[in-house]
Amino acid sequence: MSTHLDPITVPAVGLDQPLSLIDPRGRRVHEPRLEPYAADVTSAQLLDLLRDMIVLRRIDAEGIALQRQGQVGLWAPCNGQEAAQIGSARAFRADDIVFPSYRETGVLLVRGAQPGDYVRAWRGEEGAAFDPWVMHMAPLQIIIGAQTLHAVGYALGIMHDRSDQVAITYFGDGASSQGDVNEAMVFAASYHAPVVFICQNNHWAISEPVAVQSQHPIAGRAPGFGIPSMRVDGNDVLAVHAATRWALEQARNGSPVFLELVTYRMGPHTTADDPTRYRDPAELEYWRGKDPIARVEALLRAEGVLSDEISAEFAAAADEAAMQLRAACLAMVTREPLAVFDGVYAEPHTGLAEERADYARYLSTFAEA
Template sequence: MSPQITPIADTAQDLELSERILSPDGTRVLNPRLDPFVADVDPAQLRSLLRDMIILRRIDAEGVALQRQGQLGLWAPCQGQEATQIGTARALAPADYVFPSYRETGVIYARGAKPGDYVRMWRGEEGAAYDPAELRIAPLQIIIGAQTLHAVGYALGIKHDGADEVAVTYFGDGATSQGDVNEAMIFAASYQAPVVFVCQNNHWAISEPVTVQSQYPIAGRAPGFGIPSLRVDGNDVLACMAAMRWALDHARTGNGPAYIEAVTYRMGPHTTADDPTRYRDTEELESWRQRDPITRLEAHLRAAGELTDDHVAETQAAADVVAKDMRAACLGMVTRPPLAVFDGVYAEPHTGLDRQRAEYAAYVSSFESEV
């Protein structure tokens, strides 16, 4: 007889089917499966995780503000997903390589991003958002799910080289409907690639609810490919760290790929070009506001007597400094002239490129004549 799998009926049930270490009110709960992976995490480390999440939320708010003020073409908010991103990213080893989508601001932050790295791509400036080699993060991927194939390819290289690394890829619940993600899982399982799949189930693929795309927990798909999986409360930073440590250990020790579904919630719009009020119920939004990942960890630390108002105030001040530096870096960027896009395409002169440059120059000059 096949095992009984509970379908997802609503967001409350969706969350209760996930493993956690901290309850929404901050109470520590016993979890024999996850506890061993965070047994070393002391109050100082918890305060550090809280600091990371507070700074990340401030970075995210500044990104939205810069876009609304016309300084960025777009921004993909991650408010509400801080625990998933910080918890998993802080478990990574320096040599591990990340393949993100476009919403992993917290992972970029945790890997040591500079102030301008958060906005360069969204402003449309030259180069990637950051130096991929320095942060060991591939460029942000806009094509839904494509980064999972890149991660598996890199992981196969790790395996052939015998390197002590793991490839990690992040994607949303909507991406799990893409063929690329499923093909990546097939390849990863077939060749036992050292790769970790992290699905940030934030409940909305733009305006499509996850309950339409998947009638059952997304983590349940991975075992069908031969990949072990964990489904955790994505608003519990400790559970996310524990799950990632489990997955990394599994992949790093030659056991092949692992899969994490972190059940969280996108509090803001899909991007700043989206209006979630057109498709999302305000009651659902408020119910998830009660599960805020920052409030949860703060409540836990305060109950244990390990957090003071002074510490929170200092962290908020530090977050403001990061946001200030990010804004200054954004406003200080110098945009290259339009025709510079043709520079460096070929090492030697190329007649086809010369023709394209001339055509584009005429197109650009046509706007000047209209002024």
């Protein structure tokens, strides 16, 4: 792997129109910049990608239902972003390490999450949501953009180890305005860190449209830092998969890379949000016509690969995943509130004892009420 600090070529591809291989009607599109990276993807592999997206959408719906029923405190929906997450994550090597934000439920699915892993953090249970070393995936990051710095730091460690692993980090269009993201790109470009920045441009940073974040395509920013970039139709799972393969190839050869996946958040920012207060219903209908699952289904049916029987199998697998998720969530036993102080220090600490006593007094007010 290259560790020199010579200038690198910094093209920005797809700024006029996001690159695509499958259009919204399910027809193949000729795109010479992506086709070499998708040439070996078979119809069977496309079926697998479709299955993952269908399962993900069902898991996402179950997570929302669990929050509405008071079983988890919050949920960050990813409806509409299935292709961006499944298509990219399926391109990673098993030992590549992912630094997610809080919305990458699909990446969790691809990395082999167990049913409880999806909800443990949102339910507020002890420990991380999952074992990062088993998943090769850092814990979910709530602080906007902070994970990009962590990814670059890990990538610098990869360079020192002379490994060919790659660090991948996900963030949204809103996070692209954060200082952390821009500082991470400065470091990555300066040291040729093997990191792939994946910006899921879902058009809304909570209630602010992407036009407030950037007057031009976000992928156009990366070359200013010395990072080549590509802007891709994030609702086209095959194009995302191909673009991620390209990005990983560049990263393993010593160049950080930036992908902008142009997609859309169909639901709320989180379950604490009401998008009807700021979003035009016509916009939602427009993007519903670009649904990432429907276009792959249309392509595979036209090719005679997807049958009603297979569709039924995928739906059953999705329902089974949702059932296991719900069962794992309901089976969790929440510790007593004061247990939050256990294990903070190896030895007893007077300051901690005072905090525990204060918290106990606070909790007692609820009992009195």
